[in-house]
């Protein structure tokens with residue numbers, strides 16, 4: 001295997017991907033570029049679907065085995081103010097030993113590595129052990145419509161999904177579930193010159209927030225996926241007039257957890273809010289909160305699972321070192337696959353903390369190492 005040429009070709013493809021912006025809902029040009037590359041590289045089947053997802057299949061040596069799926073999304077977040085970037089966000093310039101650009105690590109560098117791992121086998125005249133399906137999905141950054149469509153229409157057996165979210169070439173075994181809630185405190189609005197006549201709900205909100213961090217820190221942690229966290233993000237009031245006290249004030253609470261349910265978090269909020277009149281609703285469209293005792297789920301594949309053992313062994317032989325077993329801090333499309341009983345692990349180049357930042361970049365050496373790990377995985381798994 002000529003690893004240097006493979007890496008150079010893979011990085012050149014990643015640059016073309018970055019130079020084709022693909023905000024959520026605007027992935028068609030990128031999907032066409034990926035499809036064209038999959039065909040040129042000798043994938044046996046290339047197709048798309050109604051959601052706008054793009055797929056490429058390499059036939060395995062044993063086509064009776066369930067497929068290995070390599071999944072990345074096609075979209076990226078807004079680059080924001082270009083003046084905050086060291087180089088223009090869609091220029092895809094190489095600075096030192098890193099590729100810089102919007103999507104470099106989340107997700108176009110990892111996407112290129114997944115596509116080129118299959119290409120490497122074709123160039124070497126080899127077949128993967130089982131069918132390999134590259135699966136590029138739309139709209140991950142806005143709720144995962146592409147991943148949901150793929151999982152619901154899946155019509156072939158799947159052994160394992162390898163998620164291309166940046167994991168620094170560790171094997172990421174899961175992440176916490178996400179729950180976003182609006183908590184509204186209700187008061188009585190009056191002229192701001194006579195606040196004693198009303199009830200200003202901002203005080204109840206302040207009292208609540210002062211207790212929130214410590215209360216959440218005291219919740220039990222998951223052994224692999226870590227502790228529950230909360231971030232109060234958006235705050236809104238009903239009034240736009242500076243001389244009127246609000247009738248209500250509302251905060252968006254972003255919880256990440258692997259040990260709590262909707263009901264247990266609601267109980268916690270009610271306890272902290274005390275006597276202050278308040279109500280809770282789901283973030284999307286302010287739908288009323290439906291109670292559930294089910295633990296909030298991201299995805300989780302336990303470290304002692306035979307799938308993890310086999311994948312880690314193959315990747316380890318490719319990289320020349322065993323991959324560390326870790327977790328993601330952020331949420332991924334893996335949460336849409338897990339409810340269908342599809343096992344998921346994350347394995348991709350790039351540092352997780354680079355995702356969604358101005359100046360996003362990926363180390364080229366990690367892309368090269370990831371190619372070696374993925375090629376071994378395709379051959380052996």
Ligand SMILES: [Zn+2]
Pocket residue numbers: 073106107140165
């Ligand atoms: Zn991503």
